[in-house]
Amino acid sequence: MNLFLFFFTIVVSFLAVRIGAAAFELTGMERDQSRFQSLSCFSGTGFTTSEAELITSHPQRRKIAGYLMILGNAGLVTLIATFANTMRPVDIIDQFKFFAIPLPIPAHLSPYINLLVIVVGIFALVKLFTRSHIIDRFTARAKEKMIEKKIVKEEKVTELLFTHEGYGVSQFDVHP
Template identity: 35%
Template sequence: MSTNFAILAFFTLMLTYLLICEIFTVLFRLTGLTEETARFQVISMLTTCGFTTSESELITSSRKRKKLAFITILFGYIFSVTIVSMILNFFMRLTGEDSFQLIVKVIVAIISLIIIWYSLLKVNFVKNNFDNFIAQIGIKAMFKNQHNPIMVLGVFKTEVVAEVSITNTPEELLNKELKNSHVRSYYNLQILTVIKDDDRSEPVTGDTILEKGDKIIIFGTLKNIKKLFIKEKQFQ
């Protein structure tokens, strides 16, 4: 195996590893975790670092999260073994390669990897489109019509701004205008925006009726959002 091929293979493998990290982060966010918590959990599982007792409760409290965790850990073991084997094989086969050229190639590969990863995480257009694509697949594959996936967009002290995909309209909202649904009076939630299937945003009024396929941006406590849109027996 030539050093050029080895470096290319390592670069491709690491890029795939980082993409998988982002994919599983999005999938865990769909279960109601914040992005920071989801990313921490995924990195811990992919690197096989393990959890403390309080952190593990986030996973064991949900059957869907436990299934996701199993798949994530499996990927982590596979990639860890593959990467270590590739590195060892690479160095064992090094013969006659100019050290300076090798160092330059490795540095270029690492810099390229950092630029791509930075673009994925920091350039909103790239990250949002990638995350939305994964979220659409995840919603269909993981949830179907079982419950309404919640993706936390921002945290403000005790409240959050979240995106809820309506796949199964709650009984409290079924064919009801918002002014008659007690969303604000009972759950203390405020629906900010309704996004239709065609990505068309509609203003929210008291006469608004939520339909299957809608996405809503909602503000309130995560506990109350889950209470309204997730039935525990369906979520688990």
């Protein structure tokens, strides 16, 4: 059960980062920037880059970043708790079956087997979430839902107005 909760938390974390990236994209950020900033907000690391100004200077993006930060902290606590509970030896694992043949596993081996399952499972999930077209379709559907339910207001011009080194974009009204 702890392994299931551990993997469920990882899947939800991956989905939260992808949905956050999609929300950032809808506010006008480029795809690569939005993915990096979403992961950065979720993990609480790397948020001191100059690209972070794109988020802190925009009210919708700040709101998205806040949700990602809260979800990231909750996910980290859940992962630590379930990982620690998974590594705890049990008396005997009698649920393990190999081709319908029950194989009792001694208690001292259960943490190592669980660790092996976790490493292989995380590797498989990373491959699934980084190279799967299913996840891309899920992200596209999430974008449609965010626009449909007006969760995120789509903007296209914002990135053009952001400039570096003191330059800016201005608007002048000229009356004839």
